[in-house]
Amino acid sequence: MGLVGTILTLPFAPVRGVGWVVDKVRQVAEDEYYDPGPIQEELVKLEQARIEGQVDENEFTRREEELLHRLEEISAYRLQQQREAES
Template identity: 70%
Template sequence: MGLVTGILTLPFAPVRGIGWVLDKVVRTAEEEFYDPAPVQEALVNLERARDEGRVDDEEFARQEESLLHRLEEIRAYQLRRGGQRGL
């Protein structure tokens, strides 16, 4: 039965291959988008800019709030992904 099914579904192999590639591309894009390291680095750079006087307190607070909100989104995503994998 496995051989017959394999032969009958052979014309769909390119479609399955495209699906596999698309899945890998989406996973890679999600990993990059939800990587907290660049956001944490931006927070460090923002702190440094404030210490050096390149950013005033008001601008610092605005950017910090935005970056912290982004970190919350990333952590929420990671928790959802962890929950889907049964962790």
């Protein structure tokens, strides 16, 4: 974009800036939501609670299935992101 184009689009700079900030916030939120670390930590805590008798087998199984499903969701999302990046 040349000097004239820059001058003509200057009034829209705040809008572009807000768009950039919104995109960065969305990106950070997605990175946190699709981080497998907290899910893996929760699985370890759940196993420890089962060993210590704080959680019965039914509750353990139900919660473990939820967490493993969440890990599958994260894996699928990351695979999709990787494919999109390669395209």
